[in-house]
Amino acid sequence: MKQIHKYSKQEIQFLRDNVEGISLKELTRRFNQHFNTNLSENSIAAQKNKHGLKSGIVGGRFEKGHIPANKGQKMPADAYERAKKTMFKPGSKPKNTDPIGTEKKLTDGYIWVKVDNQTNVPKVVNWRQKHRLIWEKKHGPIPEGYVIIFLDGNHENFDLDNLEMITKQENLVMNRNKLFKNDKDLTRIGVQIARMLCTTYNVKKSVRKG
Structure with missing residues (x-):
């Protein structure tokens, strides 16, 4: 039986912070990239509906009723002449x-x-x-299929001693089993547990296929 993903408060907040103005597909991609998960669009859509989260777009366009502030307005001739000085030519890069x-x-x-x-x-x-x-x-x-994690959970602690490379499979196991801690040593132990669980699972899977 496929295990149902239980969304954490942090994951729900991520959806709140990122839902506006993007498609379900893009929101799902960002979510999976951020949390190193492999959730479906249906799963993300269910959470959007559960928490009343809306992107504001339908079919790639803003929902009916959303009217741009400058709709129907033409730029005055003198304003256009002034604006031409700051318009970018094809291939040019803005000064900022x-x-x-x-x-x-x-x-x-x-x-x-x-x-x-x-x-x-x-x-x-x-x-x-x-x-x-x-x-x-x-x-x-x-290598492809690997991620770099922060052992103490601080995404701004770039000490090499705080960084560890693990597989995406191991990362998924650690997230599911809440093996990420704010203590480096405890997270290192979590990494070892995740590797053991992944090795056991992969061996059993290989035996079943054989």
């Missing part, structure tokens, strides 16, 4: 483009670092999570 090296705390709760200035590319091309950059600088590229 964040320089490489800029650090920002984004909605996922992590610190991101600007690493490039490419145009028309996904965010992850120009921005990288700081803790992943720090880990890779010391240990090399992070």
Whole structure:
């Protein structure tokens, strides 16, 4: 029987903070990325309905009744001439483009670092999570299927001793069994437990297939 995910207060608050103006698909993607889960859109939709959360959009557009403040208004000729000076030409970059090296705390709760200035590319091309950059600088590229966790739960403690690489499967087990603690040593013990549980599960699965 598939285990039903029990949403924590932190997870519900994340939905409240991120639901507005984005599709269910995007909200589900952000949620799973932030909490390293694999929940379905139906599961997220059920929580939205349960807590009365609305994105404000339907079918990719704002709900009926949402009227832009400037609807029907034309820009005066003199205002247009002034605005032309600040309009961007195709391919140009605004003067306030964040320089490489800029650090920002984004909605996922992590610190991101600007690493490039490419145009028309996904965010992850120009921005990288700081803790992943720090880990890779010391240990090399992070293999696919692995994540970097903060052992003390503090997403701004970038000491190498506070970072640990685990598989997404192990991370899921730790979340489900509440093995993440605010103490490094206790979380390390949780990692060992998760690895043991994953190894046991994978061996049994392999035997069943064999």
